Amino acid sequence: MAVGKSAIGQQLAQQLGARFVDTDAEVVARHGTIAEIFATRGECAFRELEARAVAQAIEDAGGAPTVISLGGGAVLDSGTQQLLAGCTVVYLECDADTVSERIARNSGRPLLAGDAMERWRTLFATRQPVYERLADLVLDVRSGSVQELARRLEDALEEPAAGRSGAPASTPAATKEVEL
Template sequence: MAVGKSAIGQQLAQQLDVPFVDTDAVIVEAHGSIADIFANRGERAFREIEVRTVAGAVEAAEGTATVISLGGGAVLDSGTQQLISCCTVVYLECDAETVAGRITRNTGRPLLVGDAVARWTAVFAERKPVYERLADITLDVRHGSVAELGERLEAALRSYAAAKQEVEQ
């Protein structure tokens, strides 16, 4: 949460000249704000919508080079984990100090109500092992502009693809 998935994803898609899909934006367009979904229907309803949205995005992108940004909690669903196992998964590694400014001024994050930094730290501690397990590539996003991070990620993807191709031969 708040690590720059959308900005870095858009940057990478632009660099690679490929489509970009932000599943949170797709949800908002179809169902209204995430905060409203949480408030009116609950987290469980949101997660059900999220699972369907991610599945739709991954299935629509099958066979193409598409950058898809998932919400931070999307990978907690075992079905989503299986679905993205055929994709190159990137974990944008960050820490509370780096995201503090973003999360304390953004009130639209339902899981961070109250002490946003403490909540982020707790949520991240639960999710980090899943992120690490699923990731093909880990990119430290604590330092650098969005453009610099996009360049580093593109280089990491090219390196990963070359190594993967070498193994397959």
């Protein structure tokens, strides 16, 4: 949450000449703002919409190079976790100090109502083990511009150890989708 998934993902897609999909933006385009969905239908309904958006983005990629930015809680869904098994998953690693200013500027995050940083710490403590377990690559985003971070990620994706298959991530099978 607030680690720069959309900005870094968009920059990476541009560098790779790949399609970019932000699943939160897809949900918003089809169903209204995330805050509205939470307020009128609840978190459970939002998570269902989110899981469908992720599944659709992966299906639509159809083997073409695609960078998909997932919402911070999307990976908690077991179905989404199964779909990600066939993708290169990148965990953008951050800490509270790095995200605090971003969170302060954006008060429209329903899960961060109240004491936003305390809620972020609680959510992160729950999600971090899942992020680490699913990740093929970890990118520390505590410092560097969006362009620098995307370049570092592109370099990491080109290394032979990148991707679950053990093949270089630049091969179509390993770069079918890059999930952030």
